[in-house]
Amino acid sequence: MLNQDGTESIINVSEVVTSPFQSFLQELYLKYKPLCHGVLASYIPELTKVNPDLFSICAVTVDGQVHEVGDYHQLFTIQSISKVFVYGMMLEEHGRDYVLTKVGVEPTGDDFNSIILDESSKRPYNPMVNAGAIATTSLIKGSGPTERLNRMLDMFRRYIGHEIFIDISVFMSERTTGHRNRAMAHLMRNFGMIDEKIDEALDLYFQQCSLLVNCHDLAVMAATLANKGINPITQEQAVASCYIKDILSVMYTCGMYNFAGEWAYKVGLPAKSGVSGGIVVIVPNQLGIGVFSPLLDERGNSVRGVKVCEELSQRLGLHLFDCSIDGAKVIESLSSHTR
Numbered sequence: 001m002l003n004q005d006g007t008e009s010i011i012n013v014s015e016v017v018t019s020p021f022q023s024f025l026q027e028l029y030l031k032y033k034p035l036c037h038g039v040l041a042s043y044i045p046e047l048t049k050v051n052p053d054l055f056s057i058c059a060v061t062v063d064g065q066v067h068e069v070g071d072y073h074q075l076f077t078i079q080s081i082s083k084v085f086v087y088g089m090m091l092e093e094h095g096r097d098y099v100l101t102k103v104g105v106e107p108t109g110d111d112f113n114s115i116i117l118d119e120s121s122k123r124p125y126n127p128m129v130n131a132g133a134i135a136t137t138s139l140i141k142g143s144g145p146t147e148r149l150n151r152m153l154d155m156f157r158r159y160i161g162h163e164i165f166i167d168i169s170v171f172m173s174e175r176t177t178g179h180r181n182r183a184m185a186h187l188m189r190n191f192g193m194i195d196e197k198i199d200e201a202l203d204l205y206f207q208q209c210s211l212l213v214n215c216h217d218l219a220v221m222a223a224t225l226a227n228k229g230i231n232p233i234t235q236e237q238a239v240a241s242c243y244i245k246d247i248l249s250v251m252y253t254c255g256m257y258n259f260a261g262e263w264a265y266k267v268g269l270p271a272k273s274g275v276s277g278g279i280v281v282i283v284p285n286q287l288g289i290g291v292f293s294p295l296l297d298e299r300g301n302s303v304r305g306v307k308v309c310e311e312l313s314q315r316l317g318l319h320l321f322d323c324s325i326d327g328a329k330v331i332e333s334l335s336s337h338t339r
């Protein structure tokens, strides 16, 4: 946990409870820790080596309070969660109208790795499925692969607040087995939706999916989106505030695989999950939440992660359309409890 003076103190479930919110996260952690359903993602061979018991929850408010529990220092690969941030970077680089000519904003109702494009426009449906993400990544500007990679890493650094590194084993694992992603890229090349640097775009896409983060990082990234694009810990602007609504809209409708509709109905918050078991959730102008637990349900979402978020949303009244509870007051109540 990051204290007011910037020093770090580690809190885990065995330590003294410091605030009602911290206590609430610990309660959720203990409640869902025994939930061991689900499977590890296995289509990327390296992901089967992960410890399935890992579990962490972290919340960071837009004024920089940090509450976290469990294995929140444990590194894992960011996978599809990266798609959100690269999409924001491309909106900044090319503008909304141009990006819309290359990638749509419609939910698919199909699997994240489906080899489908919109029949009439030939665009991938949205930037949260693999085809859309590969198309988005192919737009990153730079004079060559190194410059493109470095610009992408620098964007992630702004969100996270420190340097970020690639897990080379996972990268190689995806690179050598990602035949579906290659097929999608070639299909998009056929329709002129991506340029001829297909292998370079795929490498960059596999690299972005293989970036190492922990649950604390996820929550800081989410809080940055909740805080008009400004990292609440470092105060650095990670993305222009005018694109936050674009990013959050797509997360809301397409961020949780084929569970996106039910998630919107039950949790009511923009979110994105990834096959390594992470979920980022944004409570606009209030806080960012990160959850990590690698066992996945049949749709590819973290089993514990979904449960934790459903309960967090319901008990704190965070659903964006819930007018019976004043969710906008959440940060005030957390502040009065924790200061």
Ligand code: GLU
Binding pocket: 079, 080, 081, 112, 113, 130, 174, 181, 209, 273, 274, 275, 276
């Ligand atoms: N790297 C993974 C893939 O391209 C990401 C999938 C995900 O997290 O949804 O298949």
